[in-house]
Amino acid sequence: MSKIIASAAIRGASRLVKQAEEMLEKAITEKGADFTFEFPDTAYYMPLIYALTGFAVKNLADMKVALSMAKEQLHSEPEEKIWKPYLGEALDSGMASLFAEEIIMALRYIYGLEPATDPETGYVYNGFITDTIQRNLGIQLVDGTMPGFAAVIGAAPDDDTAVSIIRELQEKNILIFLAGQVNGNSVTKQLLRKGVELGWDTRIVPVGPDTEHTIYPLDWSIRASLIFGGKKPGDFKGHLKYTKDRVFAFALVLGELDDIKWTTGAGAINMGYPAICDTDVPVIHPTGVCIYEEVDKEFDHSKIVQKAIEVRGLKITIEKPPIPVAYGPAFEGERIRKEDMFIEFGGSRTPSFEWVRMKEMDEIEDNKVIVVGDSWKEKYEKGGKMPLGIVIDVAGRKMQKDFESVIERKIHHNINEAQGVWHMGQRDINWIRISNNAKKEGFTLEHLGIINSTMTHTRFKSIVDKVQVTIYTEEEDVLKIQEEARQSYKERDQRLGGLIDENVDTFYSCLLCQSFAPSHVCVISPERLGLCGAYNWLDCKAAFEIDPTGGNQPIKKGELIDARYGRYTGIDEYLRKASGGAVETLNLYTIMENPMTSCGCFECIVAIVPEANGVMIVQRGHTGMTPVGMKFTTLAGTVGGGTQNPGFMGIGRNFIISRKFLAGDGGIKRIVWMTKNLKESLREAFTKRAQEEGVPDLLDKIADEDICEDSEKLLEFLSSVGHPALEMESIL
Ligand code: SF4
Ligand code: ZN
8 A cells, every 4th residue: 555655656756856847947047047036034045955954045056956956865775865764765755845846836936926826716825934924923832822733735525614624723723724726626715715714813824726835834844943943954853853743733635635745745744744634545554664654534524623633642722711602812813894893892982991800709709790781781782882891800819919910911812812802902992892793693791701701710720719700881880990990000010110130039931932942941030021022020920820830930049140141040050950951051131141042932133233332123023134234034043942142132022121131231222223113112111211221312313224224324323323332331
């Protein structure tokens, strides 16, 4: 049996290599061998080829070299093949296919054919997946909210089956890529016909119409190993082990298989990704050929997702509140347009707020939802807009006043994860919409309460024993209790403002990203949040209470060794152990000497600009050039992977306005360039900090992309405005 498959895979590989060769020859004739090419927004050239061979493809001539490597995989004796000790013959041809597919896609980009468009509907596929998206998804990959990835190849027997398979994957929070077709039909087309919202927001990402497009998710997944794993280009064993052990991907192949599907599948198996088919495929058994995952089959479409999860060994735990609509992070990104909206609250249209309040155990009744106001049902039935106050009272033996804000910040996710319900903002500037569809399914105001009590219990088990939710709908009540809430927000902010590194003896670690970046540890202090921006000191404190053996551990600061740079004995000791020896010592308040490591999901990168005697800051997603001569993606490629890189550091956005930001290097006065996006989003708090530093107009003295994108113009600008960094002691 395995012979049949091997020969199909080898046949497919030969065809792909030949196709790539022909396309490449044509391109070289028309454009010249030194014609350069880059996939959009990546620092990793042709990622799969780069990861496995270390060869950086930069132009058409390089593609020819890479293609000859693929050809060698096809023709040479097995033991000459670079990965022979690791893989069998059919799998070698599979990897050759992936190389060829990567080259084919590059050439299609050169000719303007990618991202592909569906001729019937005009739908534009995603095409190549950028580094930015890889980094954006970083935290979800590690905190368990996104337990796996499915490439769904081909077409389901009918549209409804396609929808139900995809919904099941969505409800299990699995990120879905769609590619390939069967006789002109595809899951993408099936979902489009059914009006399913596609895209990153709903985690259903059609990458292209052909099987060859499966290369996009594959070379996206290999970048996890480069970006987070810190594996070196060329370390093919390391990369393939990494993807097998840490990237929980699998393929669902719907409909008949052809040679191209077999050979692409063989390539994916190299990476540890099994395929589950709905047709009577011969199942590979490891007879002679070394295969660590298998191709499997399941004819029943209502069981195929479960089968895939078992084969790939995904751990999935789903907590769903008892509400009449679907629920899960996959629905978080969904928008509700005005036409689809049944009712809305807040958003400066009506008074509205949300507030978590700590109570004594005997003051509240667990899981009770109270909707106040006699006429709320009539008002709600009318639709349109209405005032809304949500008060969540929590009590628990391990509950602390400080956790109110931590729990409150989750309201956004709690509500947003319901299908057809949308939430934005927080506190007294929140905004909620309920869709017509959700209303039709029977969603009411009470469900807003049920969602919050269920999810607060789920997310904060062991610190929350009781949750009671009260929903106010009368304008008078909302306004009155909003005042109390505002008072409480204010007190909280004051208390938080007084929470400084010197006043606590315990910092926290975050080890979540170790599942992807094994030596990375975020050290989180009251004045320095995690570099992904998602965890601050209080979050970690709460997380430790919830799960004392989890990813956030207390670190006793120990003796202060260096006050200026922020170095402590306790932290060094902890880090040596927790980083597996990769980090010997850490300085919290400098970028110049033993700075914090980065995993890869940083919100921003700080880099020194030696000529300007300062630093620049660029945020993830910024695509322009920066004064250090590198774009964000390129910079990011040099910072991640859990190593210390003096002069470069990944940080959370809000760290910029902390008093401890590069405090040992001179603080915010060192910032000479920062994107407009950062300037605008931090303006208020930054200006306050600048006043404290005695340079109230500092923000205007900092250059941005409109002023310059190179260091020469930067220096001109800095001297013209008299930037303080020019007068400071040398940063080097
Ligand atoms: Fe990863 Fe650090 Fe964020 Fe934790 S705080 S999830 S380790 S980036
Ligand atoms: Zn991370």
